[in-house]
Amino acid sequence: MPATVGVLLLAGGGWYWSTSLVPSTYSVMDMGYADFGGGPEHEHHGSTGTSVADLTGPATGDPDVDVRLEARQQAFDLASGERVEGYTLNGSSPGPEIEATVGDLVQVTLVDVDVSDGITLHWHGVDVPNAEDGVAGVTQDAVEPGEEHVYRFVAEDAGTYWYHSHQVSHEQVEGGLFGTLVVRPPAAAGDADEPADVVAAVHTYSGRRTIGGRTGLTPVLAEDGAPVRVRLVNTDNGPLRAWVSGGPYRVVAVDGRDVHEPTDVSGEGVLVTAGGRVDLLVTAPARVDAGAGTAVVVGPEGVEVPADPEPQERVDLLSYGGPAALPFDPDQADRRFEYRIGRRIGLVDGEPGFWWTINGHLFPDVPMFHVTEGDVVRMTISNDSGGVHPMHLHGHHAVVLSRNGVAATGSPWWVDSLNVADGDSYEIAFLADNPGLWMDHCHNLDHAADGLVAHLAYAGITEPYRVGGSHDNAPE
Ligand code: C2O
Ligand code: CU
Numbered sequence: 001m002p003a004t005v006g007v008l009l010l011a012g013g014g015w016y017w018s019t020s021l022v023p024s025t026y027s028v029m030d031m032g033y034a035d036f037g038g039g040p041e042h043e044h045h046g047s048t049g050t051s052v053a054d055l056t057g058p059a060t061g062d063p064d065v066d067v068r069l070e071a072r073q074q075a076f077d078l079a080s081g082e083r084v085e086g087y088t089l090n091g092s093s094p095g096p097e098i099e100a101t102v103g104d105l106v107q108v109t110l111v112d113v114d115v116s117d118g119i120t121l122h123w124h125g126v127d128v129p130n131a132e133d134g135v136a137g138v139t140q141d142a143v144e145p146g147e148e149h150v151y152r153f154v155a156e157d158a159g160t161y162w163y164h165s166h167q168v169s170h171e172q173v174e175g176g177l178f179g180t181l182v183v184r185p186p187a188a189a190g191d192a193d194e195p196a197d198v199v200a201a202v203h204t205y206s207g208r209r210t211i212g213g214r215t216g217l218t219p220v221l222a223e224d225g226a227p228v229r230v231r232l233v234n235t236d237n238g239p240l241r242a243w244v245s246g247g248p249y250r251v252v253a254v255d256g257r258d259v260h261e262p263t264d265v266s267g268e269g270v271l272v273t274a275g276g277r278v279d280l281l282v283t284a285p286a287r288v289d290a291g292a293g294t295a296v297v298v299g300p301e302g303v304e305v306p307a308d309p310e311p312q313e314r315v316d317l318l319s320y321g322g323p324a325a326l327p328f329d330p331d332q333a334d335r336r337f338e339y340r341i342g343r344r345i346g347l348v349d350g351e352p353g354f355w356w357t358i359n360g361h362l363f364p365d366v367p368m369f370h371v372t373e374g375d376v377v378r379m380t381i382s383n384d385s386g387g388v389h390p391m392h393l394h395g396h397h398a399v400v401l402s403r404n405g406v407a408a409t410g411s412p413w414w415v416d417s418l419n420v421a422d423g424d425s426y427e428i429a430f431l432a433d434n435p436g437l438w439m440d441h442c443h444n445l446d447h448a449a450d451g452l453v454a455h456l457a458y459a460g461i462t463e464p465y466r467v468g469g470s471h472d473n474a475p476e
Contacts, residue, residue, distance in 0.1 A: 200230055
């Protein structure tokens with residue numbers, strides 16, 4: 001290190017941030033600048049209070065669902081036979097489908113067998129207690145080869161979710177270190193009247209689009225006329241366009257939240273945000289296409305359902321379904337934030353480039369959104385960056401209030417992952433009811449690795465973990 005840098009370091013950490021250099025080790029609490037969204041200000045460096053590490057799920061009690069996941073870095077065969085390089089959990093990718101019933105205590109023991117960069121598991125869309133959120137350098141240290149880490153949380157909300165590594169996530173998720181989690185309502189468990197149910201995790205391995213690790217067609221047995229719930233999970237970096245052939249269908253859930261009064265759809269496809277989930281209720285025989293020749297084909301053995309061409313139109317969740325009361329009043333917001341995504345030429349960590357900006361600022365000089373538990377929060381997410389950004393807030397579900405000034409009129413549209421296309425501006429609202437320190441980032445994980453990352457911090461929280469450090473924590 002040149003002597004001048006050493007002197008400046010001694011003069012205080014501020015120098016690094018002001019020139020957009022990223023220290024090798026830092027607390028995300030110290031990133032950027034505090035944004036209180038017009039609400040009361042509080043001490044924001046969090047030197048006293050509750051540690052993120054203490055915001056765990058239940059420490060005692062026998063788990064209802066107990067899973068051990070062993071992560072390896074290896075070449076492996078897809079379910080359809082092609083060999084790819086990447087990562088596995090218990091020998092395959094996707095990893096095991098985890099199933100739980102509302103109220104279950106879920107325990108997952110993650111073992112890093114030989115992933116040299118270390119790993120974590122983030123429960124995407126599950127609003128877990130903060131210490132179970134699985135973000136390296138924010139809610140835990142990366143689990144290194146030979147180590148294990150236990151996650152424990154109660155599955156409170158029925159829905160379709162997924163889990164993935166949040167250490168070097170842009171490489172590890174793309175390489176296959178993920179799986180799905182389905183939480184079913186208590187009545188549905190073993191209830192013969194419930195529709196059959198299939199998880200369709202869409203992922204592209206080395207340029208091969210797959211559903212559940214299978215290229216081409218995935219048959220699902222169902223009697224003619226039987227309703228089947230197809231749970232689409234988009235684990236890729238870009239938006240997924242899916243469509244149904246064989247008859248009308250309904251969009252029954254989005255991001256693990258039921259749609260209120262869904263209506264029949266025909267002649268329209270659906271868009272699944274990167275990281276997002278959309279549950280479709282189809283009637284056998286039917287076929288759900290996920291592009292690049294992949295489809296779930298639902299029906300009796302051997303049934304063939306011809307694929308319709310992809311429709312031009314897609315279901316608009318802003319107006320789909322019937323309205324229902326919200327659990328809080330967005331008109332009584334305690335804080336209002338702006339998350340404006342742009343792009344400009346500049347230096348990030350000394351590297352010249354055409355970088356993403358948040359509210360005009362380059363990483364890591366980005367806003368830290370500060371809230372107090374119980375706040376009703378409104379946020380405007382806008383994008384004039386020239387790209388699509390699937391924005392993901394950890395630990396919370398937000399409801400979409402409007403898009404480009406047009407108010408939502410359909411079912412409450414709850415999201416944890418929102419596709420914000422170039423030129424779009426969304427107003428969302430959420431209740432700050434899950435204390436901790438939460439990422440709020442783009443789920444095009446390559447964009448996140450390029451700095452499209454901010455955080456939501458609750459008053460009275462302290463952060464014991466560091467990005468970098470002895471575990472080489474690298475959440476993006
Ligand atoms: Cu799917 Cu920050 O994660
Ligand atoms: Cu992005």
